[in-house]
Amino acid sequence: DTEVTQTPKHLVMGMTNKKSLKCEQHMGHRAMYWYKQKAKKPPELMFVYSYEKLSINESVPSRFSPECPNSSLLNLHLHALQPEDSALYLCASSQADGGGYGYTFGSGTRLTVV
């Protein structure tokens, strides 16, 4: 299995809702990442997990709450989002040994906040 699977592919949520994005990989990668991408912009790094521990939080608002329950799964919990949070949310994984084959990205979850 050489894929990163993200669910759902599309999500529409109200500003008072609580929802979660899920990311799964079975490549044995021990580093996992969340990126946010607005239209016509490059992906922006949000969070980095290494060996199930949060290593980087790029000053992301607390309405985004990441969770890594095991080495294969990464969640992003969403609460009280704003319309400007509408974006493509990308998950990625990589080997955690400094080795060289870069990230494997999922296809993303397209989030619309109404």
Next chain:
Amino acid sequence: DAKTTQPPSMDCAEGRAANLPCNHSTISGNEYVYWYRQIHSQGPQYIIHGLKNNETNEMASLIITEDRKSSTLILPHATLRDTAVYYCIVRVALASYDKVIFGPGTSLSVIP
């Protein structure tokens, strides 16, 4: 990580080689050059990476200048499916995780 500079857009005729340049004049000795591409509405895809030597794989070739201050990604026979945004990134591959920061990239249009 060192910053990179890429042209915002390029065109290439179908079947011809696409040569995408990248400047990374402040690159350090232990920083690798990576290339990713992102086809519309999909996740970015790893293409190739290198440190000093030129590299080739089934997707592309990477030419790095001797002083390592610039590089060129070559798609030898561009097809319409190669239309995408191409990102050049430099990073240190020593940590237990990567911190990949994407710049604006080059939007490549392959024209029939």
